[in-house]
Amino acid sequence: MLTKEQNDLLTQTGPGTPGGALLRRYWQPVALASEIPLGGDPLPIDILSEALVLFRDEDGRLGLLGRHCPHRGADLSYGRVEDGGLRCLYHGWLFDVGGKCLEQPAEPKGSTFKDKICQKSYPVVERGGAVFAYMGPGEPPLFPAYDFFAYPPEHVFARKLFKECNYLQANEGNYDPAHVGFLHRSSQMLNRSGLVFGDMRKFGRVDISDAAVDPFSVPALKVEDAPFGMRIFQVRDGGPDKTYLRVTTFGMPNFSVIAGPQGGDGHVGIWHVPINDHVHWRFGFTLRRDAPIAQARETDEFAPSIRPRDPQYFDGEFHHRQQLRNRYLQDRSTFADSYTGMGSHFSVHDAFATESQGSIQDRTQEHLGRTDLAIGAARRMMLRAIADVQEGRDPVGVVRSPADNDFRDMISFDVLVENGSDYAEVVRAVADETGRTLA
Template sequence: MLSAEQNELITRTNPGTKAGNLLRRYWQPAALVEELSSNRPIKPVKLLGEDLVIFKDGQGRYGLIARGCPHRGTDLAFGRLEADGLRCAFHGWKFDVNGQCLETPAEPEGSKLCANIRQKSYPVVEKSGILFAYMGPGEPPAFPNFDCFVAPDEYTFAFKGLIECNWLQSLEVGIDPAHTSWLHRFFEDEDPSKSYGKMFRDSTSDADMPMTKIMREFPRPRIEVEQTNYGLRLNTLRQISDKSMHVRTTNLVFPNAFMIPMSQEMTISQWHVPIDETTHYWYCIFTSFGSKVDKDEMRRQRLELYELPNYVPRKNKQNDYGFDPYEQAHETFTGMGADINIHDQWACESMGPIQDRTKEHLGQSDKAITAYRRMLRAAIEQASKGERPLMVLDSDKAPAMTGPVCVDGVGPAADWEGYTRNAHENRRKTKSWANGH
């Protein structure tokens, strides 16, 4: 249980807030690359409470600048894209990807006005189908050599979805290993050969057992939480027999991402990024260690559930998340369909726009959440003092940060830790693109 002041501290992320200042010290997803793949690559975005516009100029450079023109405040999302920048449709002022005003054409010949005009701007880089922005002070941190960032493009797929509540609610669901046995419980198991692109529908590694069966039949796991140089490693252990243990290794990547196994071939890297303090997007990179990703099929599956252009879930609070009482009685624990993102969305949004953590009662199964909250509050304090918080990486340290370990399999109960290390190393050694990373 937190105090009201502590809850305010860790949830508020708009400009000028302490948690917002912390999140701005990291690269944050701002848009999907495919959102700027049309013949007019420009899109308004709201990120950490700031109204911005992201665009690609005629030279292929990405820019992220404040949405209101500094001349008279008109909307640059309706501007004209040109080879070297974005031109306001009101008076023709033009800005490059760094926010520098290039032209003020209505001014007298020889005017120097534009030389002194610079629109607020943030650097943007492309990583595995996501456009990341850095909104903090000084030089941006380096990216770690995590699998999702170093895998070739054909082995990754990126997507996003809107959730209408505070970002922290979703992040905390992602580091809660106990909920999967209940919220994502299926009463029948699918054929694993038909599980492509679906979470928890494959068989677990090194055992002929569907993940859904393990989650359903072993609902009281032992959870081990380990602090690492990137955040937290969570080992969730389910005793299958005297000799065998199901091990699921997931990760909290500080400050607002988690990385988890999706299937025997794929992992998920997911960020929860504030739009403002009561809405956010989840951004995902699906990374394959096996065959190349079937991007068309992955996109088709998800567009059945999310509506463009704003990636709004088709099942949402307005239609009770598709709740079906017959399904709840006979097929799934929630009665909200087979997509676990909808289950998580309901759980997060039903807590309210900003969860009141002064009323909760945490138990042993919530140990990762309590560990993360302590870590978050400590980092907020560090950032407030001008110190370097966890995972703000120098370029000399970032290359050595690899992985992290994501395992879902059954191994010997007497040496589950050794099994986890071996399973991780074997995956990396047997996948050609991962050699050397």
Template sequence: MITKEENELLTRTDPGTPAGALLRRYWQPVALSDELPPGGEPHSVKILGEELVLFRDNQGRPGLLGLHCSHRGTDLSYGRIEDGGLRCVYHGWLYDIHGRCLEQPGEPGGGAHRDAIRHPAYPCEEKGGVIFTYMAPGKPSLLPNYEFLGASPDHLLICKIFQECNYLQANEGNIDPVHLSYLHRFLEGREERYRGVRGGEESHYNLVGKDLAPTIEVELTDFGVRIYTTRKQPGDKVYLRVSYFILPNLGAFPGQTGGDGYSVRITGNICLSSAGKRRWTRR
């Protein structure tokens, strides 16, 4: 067990916190590509305690900027996508995806000092139907070349779920093998969604329900941990399930298909919330 103070140290991810500094040094998923269609509206998001605006410019590039305009603090999620960037709705300042101010139309001389403006901006990369960002200072590291990111669209199912918990609790649930024998046995529709495991047709839920006290072994690796869970089955058989925790906040574990099919579920947990807003229109 950890203390309350240790839990706070691990789960607080705002700017200036140790866990926040760690997570910012890794590329983090912030949105699905489908959430940001070409010509779509900007989105206000809160990531690792920072209020930001996510948008796609005229060239189709994703950008992530500080939510409040460097001029008068206006919410940039109300801005317009035009002329190569995101234009503030208040006085028309125009920012590109790098945080450069391209135009200050109301300033003398058209904004002679606009080159001195550097609005908060984080680099984005888009791969495998996901938009990633790197929020640490300095030059970004390379986006990890995970095999699933290069899979064809017909071999990928990308989704996003909001959970009212911190990122560490979500990761703990992903790699905890014991709860499968209890909680997952009672999920409605489980037989239809998960027809079997690789090499057989028996439901995964039937297999985990036959041994409620599995043997768990943990192997430390250079990327995190590998978890071996063995459950006894009738006839001297065993059901072996291998899952992974990939530092600092990824999980990977077998999915269920049928017969000889195979799937892997990859989860990334980050402190991400939708700031929300009301849209206004002139009538």
């Protein structure tokens, strides 16, 4: 349970808010690269309650500018890409990717007024199939060397999904291991013939069709701080003398890494990025280390219950067909087959769970239990980081020296280990192995 003040601190992200100041200290994904191809149209985007326009100039350089023209406010996303920048349609002012005003054709000849004008602009980089922006003050930190961005592009699948709730409650679902055995359950799970993953047999490194392993059972939890945020250990029975260990990651401040459904060695990195405080984008980066993912992503290796872009579940690329406004098309007559009555797609279940908490969950009314250990710990870490930013310090996870920019142990995975194993040692061993495929 939080006080109202704490809940506001963590959930309000617009300009000038302490929580917004925290999120702005990290590179944030703001668009998919596929939305802004060479020669493509300028893209109006709203991020952290700021109206922006993302565009490429004629040389392919990316710019992220305030959307409203500094002259008299017309929307620059309607503008013309020409003459080295983006030209406002209203009176022809021209801006380059850095926000510099290059021309004001309606001003008197010889006027230097344009030199006094600079449109708001943010640094952007393209990584892993997405465009990331730094919307904070001062020199941007180093772009974090997460492994999603170190593999060749064909090993990573980037996507985004619209979510109708505050970013925080959606991210909290990523480090809430107990919900999986309820929300994502289906009747197939009960007789264990294929679970809800269809033909998929492996989750991370563990054969989930093995009778001794039940990824849907409620785990014992342990959390530990890490340079990127927090590591969460889920401990389940793995059969005689074995522990089924699942390691997931909370990354400061709106990021998670979960052991993946990519049908091989890899994991999924997820950012929940506020559009405003009531809706957000979920950016997902699925990495498969042992094989290209591009072909696999539309096939059975992505089980039906998690497959992206399935027209049965998606309305276009970014929206669920089952939404809050249609009560997720819940059909209670299907309860015998489906725990939720909402079909089998994981992402729909999660949308229901987190959106139905209210557009901003009122955490003064909740009651955290033992399985919410990581959620409480992550909030405390975020509140400390907000204070750090207010007092002029870099928050956890922001890196400025190349020596610190090493996240090879920021990995999420499932593994069967001997009972009594040292979990930190297990993480090191898996990180060594996965890190080697990087080198």
